[in-house]
Amino acid sequence: MPDRIARVILGVVLLTMAAWMFPSSNWAATLYAKQDDVKVTAEKSPASTVVATLALGDAVTVLSEEGRLAKVKVPNGKTGWVFKFRLAEEKPAARSSSGLSGLAGKRTIAARESRTGGSIRGLKESTEQYAKDKQIKQEHRDAVDRMEAFSIAPDEFLQFKKAGNLVEFSGGAQ
Numbered sequence: 041m042p043d044r045i046a047r048v049i050l051g052v053v054l055l056t057m058a059a060w061m062f063p064s065s066n067w068a069a070t071l072y073a074k075q076d077d078v079k080v081t082a083e084k085s086p087a088s089t090v091v092a093t094l095a096l097g098d099a100v101t102v103l104s105e106e107g108r109l110a111k112v113k114v115p116n117g118k119t120g121w122v123f124k125f126r127l128a129e130e131k132p133a134a135r136s137s138s139g140l141s142g143l144a145g146k147r148t149i150a151a152r153e154s155r156t157g158g159s160i161r162g163l164k165e166s167t168e169q170y171a172k173d174k175q176i177k178q179e180h181r182d183a184v185d186r187m188e189a190f191s192i193a194p195d196e197f198l199q200f201k202k203a204g205n206l207v208e209f210s211g212g213a214q
Contacts, residue, residue, distance in 0.1 A: 080120035
């Protein structure tokens with residue numbers, strides 16, 4: 041019986057030593073950027089220096105996770121932090137230039153395109169009819185149309201964020 045206990049203890053010690061000897065990256069997960077312009081920052085703060093910018097489908101190795109953030113190693117060997125919701129377990133398909141998948145890239149997106157599918161489902165005519173039925177003034181309908189037509193380029197949005205010291209949050213566009 042004492043030999044059996046000694047063998048079990050020895051086995052546990054050997055397994056523990058083997059786990060320490062192998063780099064943790066052997067067990068690290070490979071994840072992929074869900075979109076273009078995913079920022080990898082030097083520190084856990086999104087306001088930290090950007091060490092890498094990922095394109096749609098770029099692979100990273102996850103070294104550790106802390107809350108909503110993952111410490112990753114990018115292909116050039118640099119390490120940094122990225123929001124986990126910006127990463128996917130499966131490599132995203134290449135973006136096509138037409139259809140809804142085209143909205144996820146570097147293009148500007150008008151407010152009318154980003155609504156919760158209203159124009160996609162064909163609600164525009166029904167909303168116009170509703171406005172007429174409720175006798176909503178034309179000047180107000182025109183104001184809504186101007187708001188829907190408004191768009192902003194991603195680089196302008198980033199400048200706005202920097203000027204106001206705004207940083208990442210739990211969802212949405214960068």
